[in-house]
Amino acid sequence: MSSTKAARIGEEVWKTRIDKVNAELVTLTYGSIVAQLCKDFEGDYMEVNKQLDKMGYNIGLRLIEDFLAKTNTGRCANFRETAETISKIGFKVFLNITPTVTNWTSDNKQFSLIFDENPLADFVELPDDGRAQNELWYSNILCGVLRGALEMVQMQVDAHFASDVLRGNDTTEMRVTLIRMIDDELPPGDD
Amino acid sequence: MVILSILILNKAGGLIYQRHFNEGLNKLSSNDYLVLAGTFHGVHAITSRISPVPGSGGLEVLESDQFRVQCFQTLTGTKLLIFAEPHQPNIDVICRRVYELYADYVMKNPFYQIEMPIRCEQFDRQLVAYIKPKQ
Numbered sequence: 001m002s003s004t005k006a007a008r009i010g011e012e013v014w015k016t017r018i019d020k021v022n023a024e025l026v027t028l029t030y031g032s033i034v035a036q037l038c039k040d041f042e043g044d045y046m047e048v049n050k051q052l053d054k055m056g057y058n059i060g061l062r063l064i065e066d067f068l069a070k071t072n073t074g075r076c077a078n079f080r081e082t083a084e085t086i087s088k089i090g091f092k093v094f095l096n097i098t099p100t101v102t103n104w105t106s107d108n109k110q111f112s113l114i115f116d117e118n119p120l121a122d123f124v125e126l127p128d129d130g131r132a133q134n135e136l137w138y139s140n141i142l143c144g145v146l147r148g149a150l151e152m153v154q155m156q157v158d159a160h161f162a163s164d165v166l167r168g169n170d171t172t173e174m175r176v177t178l179i180r181m182i183d184d185e186l187p188p189g190d191d
Numbered sequence: 192m193v194i195l196s197i198l199i200l201n202k203a204g205g206l207i208y209q210r211h212f213n214e215g216l217n218k219l220s221s222n223d224y225l226v227l228a229g230t231f232h233g234v235h236a237i238t239s240r241i242s243p244v245p246g247s248g249g250l251e252v253l254e255s256d257q258f259r260v261q262c263f264q265t266l267t268g269t270k271l272l273i274f275a276e277p278h279q280p281n282i283d284v285i286c287r288r289v290y291e292l293y294a295d296y297v298m299k300n301p302f303y304q305i306e307m308p309i310r311c312e313q314f315d316r317q318l319v320a321y322i323k324p325k326q
Contacts, residue, residue, distance in 0.1 A: 062298040062299060063298075065265070065267060065269075065290075065293065065298040066294040066295070066299065068265055068266055068290075068294070069265075069287070069290045069293070069294040069295075070291070072287070074266075075266055153266050153267060
């Protein structure tokens, strides 16, 4: 599937089949979750990152079915196609953003998603305690969502943030690496 | 149009949902339904292997004089089996809609445990509301 075709499907599904909710509600709900975790783990930001990833993972395991049911997309032929589908259809229908896919490694197993906008992080300033800026990945839930969703379609990936504008970096970048295809559970192709 | 029965199999071939909508099929004991699901799962895997078409998705439709079975396999490996009258039209539309209901009322229920039997009242209600008026 080409990038333009993915963009067209994403746009179409987002317009016609998605119930919209108030963006502030999402931002504030997510914000209060992260803030509460920071409180519960007494500023252990590594643990907060881990918990956010875990929560995202559990969301991803479930969200993938909604994604497949709503978008009616078939299996991707390769990881490049997967990346385009994540950006142009996945992020589009759930968050109405399309992060840029870039920085491919030559073996086509690693790419970056650059987030020009991030609805989770609107209005956010990280705590000024000298550590949060270096340790907390505020939007880490998204990494977990990708990991969980891709696992359900037989791809084991690693996803982590490499930079975040909240930390003062120039861009917000997530790095996604294909570890392996989970072959033993692969249901036969569907085309 | 008449939908007789719907079964949902998890990716390991375990039966996680079974419901009758109309008379027309013999009722089986709950144990036999589990066996039926497991057997279908195995047969499906075999058909995809022996198919002459490369990359075949395996058994999709099984037709008899009395009924037809449509198998809709999602990319995650979950299977929906829909038993209908032999000449049921638009069965793929029905499959997709049932899949959407499953995504909404089963997977989005935070207390549903993935891969486990489906006991979600809302899903039942929505499924009946979708299937019944069509008859």
